Every structure is written in C-alpha cells, then in structure tokens.
Amino acid sequence: MINVRDKILEMVEMGLSKDDVILECLKYMSVDEVKDMALRGGFLSYEDFDDNMRLIDKEDNNGKE
Helix, strand or coil: CCCHHHHHHHHHHCCCCHHHHHHHHHHHCCHHHHHHHHHHCCCCCHHHECCCCCECCCCCCCCCC
C-alpha cells in the first residue's frame, strides 16, 4: 500500500505541476509548520528571525543600514 505523500511525489514525477503542489502545501500548513520546514530545509536560518521568532523584513529597515 502506497502512502499519500509518496503518491503525490509519484504524480509530480508523472507531470503534476510542482508549483501547484507547493502552493497547496503552503496554504494548508500553519505558519509554524512553514517556519519549521523553512528552517529544516535551509531556506531560512535563525538569523532571519528576531528574538520572538518573528521573521525580520530585511527590506523594511526603517532607514537604517
């Protein structure tokens, strides 16, 4: 018996849009789950967050450099 995660991966290999799968995953997951995934996957690091684990907006530096 194949699990649903493996089935979706198989469908991606057969041509299912990766973009569609990514968008649905991100919409389905909680903010904390996305944060954990981003940290574990190396997309973001702890340096990207403030002391309260809120994402730092590096483009909004309030005039500071």
